[in-house]
Amino acid sequence: MKREFDLKLKDFPTIPNSLRKNATKNFAKSSVDIDIARLFHHYYIDKHGKCPPSPDLSQFEPAMFLTNENAFRFSGSGFGNYPAAKQAGSNQLGQALFRWFLHDHCGITYFAHMHNCLNRSVHRGFGQIKINRVDDGDVPDYLCAKNTNQICIGEAKGRYRSIGFRTKEFDNWRNQFNRIEVVDKGGAKISVKGYIIGSRFATEKSPRVRSTIFAEDPATPGERGLSEMESDFIRKGIVSLHYARIVEKMNMPLLAAALESGSQISDELRPRATVWEFQLGIDNLPKRYVGGYWPKANGFLPFRIENGKPVHNPSDPFRLDSEDPTFIGIEESIFKQVAALARSNDNAGINVSQYPDPGPFYSAISTLRDGSIVAPSEFFIPVDVVEY
Known part of the structure; x- marks a missing residue:
């Protein structure tokens, strides 16, 4: 089963081939299809811990509320019948969409929650690289890695209300990247690639609104990039944390x-x-x-x-x-x-x-x-x- 999202990209120097209108031209297409089973796979691995429910697609709560149309749209006003429930559900689904987008279209395979990485030097997978909090407030959600040595930091959001690249809300998400720093053993700041994936969800109550993914590839601060050896160390730490979430579900x-x-x-x-x-x-x-x-x-x-x-x-x-x-x-x-x-x-x-x-x-x-x-x-x- 697939559903369609509208697509908006910003600051991507090179559009991934899977998101291009024409493979030979650097222009993004206007919409993208999402496989609901794969979205559930990301949602399940990301959300649940040691004692999850059965990983059964038929029990994927967001899918139960989808309408029968091709576009991704929730019946009624969405899943969750009061503001706190709707906010929690939309954020969790936004994180699954973040993982799906980077996995299927940006070649990112491994995901670690940032709270497991901040101010942490004891995990041998990170070598002598450390990620520090430098200001109060929300920080990006994920530290991610490709199969190669490319490392990135990511922020994921899901919303029912309107969002856009020029909104104050998107500026707040960008500012989260300034609340952390990646430093080497000498304290020098290192620049790491970043992604912001914000998803807006459409409902039957707002028929003119279409579900949309807003993806931005922002610049990140730092004095230099990661060396190949440093990237390899961090990648192994991310890989370890990524698989820890899977094998705990395997008892x-x-x-x-x-x-x-x-x-x-x-x-x-x-x-x-x-x-x-x-x-x-x-x-x-x-x-x-x-x-x-x-x-x-x-x-x-x-x-x-x-x-x-x-x-x-x-x-x-x-x-x-x-x-x-x-x-x-x-x-x-x-x-x-x-x-x-x-x-x-x-x-x-x-x-x-x-x-x-x-x-x-x-x-x-x-x-x-x-x-x-x-x-x-x-x-x-x-x-x-x-x-x-």
């Missing part, structure tokens, strides 16, 4: 804690995890994933063990309305690289790879370049158990 608290804190897992500890095989042959999509499923409220379990082997366990073979649990996992080879980050006493030599993005191919399945996947459990069978 791997030891690995999640090590990645979150930058500490090292002892070699004497050898937790085990289940490897599952994806049952569809999709080009560029790997077959083996480490993970597990979240059952439905009725407690239905899709497999049982007989003679040491998993056997499919249908809840009721005569009913057509039974629902399968939802699987969440990480591609096996990438998972092993992530686990190696948490085991190494010097992560400088460890790189976490990505796999080619197959793009949306089925409305109930979402994959991202970081190797994570969310899908109904019926698409997987358990095939192995590994130590990590």
